Amino acid sequence: MDPSGPAGPSSAEGGGGGAPAAAPPPRPAQLSRYESQKRRDWNTFLQYLRNHRPPLTLARCSGAHVIEFLRYLDQFGKTKVHAPGCAYFGQPAPPGPCPCPLRQAWGSLDALIGRLRAAYEESGGTPESNPFAARAVRIYLREVRDSQAKARGIPYEKKKRKRAQQAFGGGQQASSSAASAADAGTDGGDGNRRRAVAAPSAAAQAQAGVGGSGTAPSAS
Secondary structure, three states, X not given: OOOOOOXXXXXXXXXXXXXXXXXXXXXXXXXXHHHHHHHHHHHHHHHHHHHOOOOOOHHHOOHHHHHHHHHHHHHHOOEEOOOOOOOOOOOOOOOOOOOOOEEOOHHHHHHHHHHHHHHHHHOOOOHHHOHHHOHHHHHHHHHHHHXXXXXXXXXXXXXXXXXXXHHHHHHHHHXXXXXXXXXXXXXXXXXXXXXXXXXXXXXHHHHXXXXXXXXXXXXX
8 A cells, every 4th residue: 555645534634724713703782771771662663653644754753743652652551540530539559440541650751751862862863853852742741740640649749859858867867877986986095085184174274264364263
């Protein structure tokens, strides 16, 4: 057999001169929960404009169309809003079911408008032409908030003030606790001895101030 014949597979692979494996492409940065929700909301609104009769373009969209979109979303809401004639009107926790419809909660609509307002400007729109920042939209959201608070028995303004007062009171307590802790840390050890020594000298200075001279006044 000729030793100079064609080499086997092991000889062909033994050179080690093959091209290195290609590095995997970098993974795209994962969007935050807020950014993902904002993108979904924006796509939903654009789809609503395409399905509108007649179809609407973003350039022709106004605050009135945004309000129409919010009312359209009410059919997917999960918040029970009692009608004025309902027996549970104004009750925060009704004891039984009722035929009142489900609506989008005011807080959900308010957050949605905030995301769409940002998405509009990120897509090239100007703040001056932003339909989601229109005055009519703000008035509509305020009316939804007030009507839902009344129907569900939620004193929104009082609840808001109460939270602010609790936060203020908690801040004062935290400040006083921090001050007490700081005093305790400063007066530890030599601090107590310094106060004990300073007390007699302070009394002597007070007596000297009464007499106008360095000696205490004599009793008459």
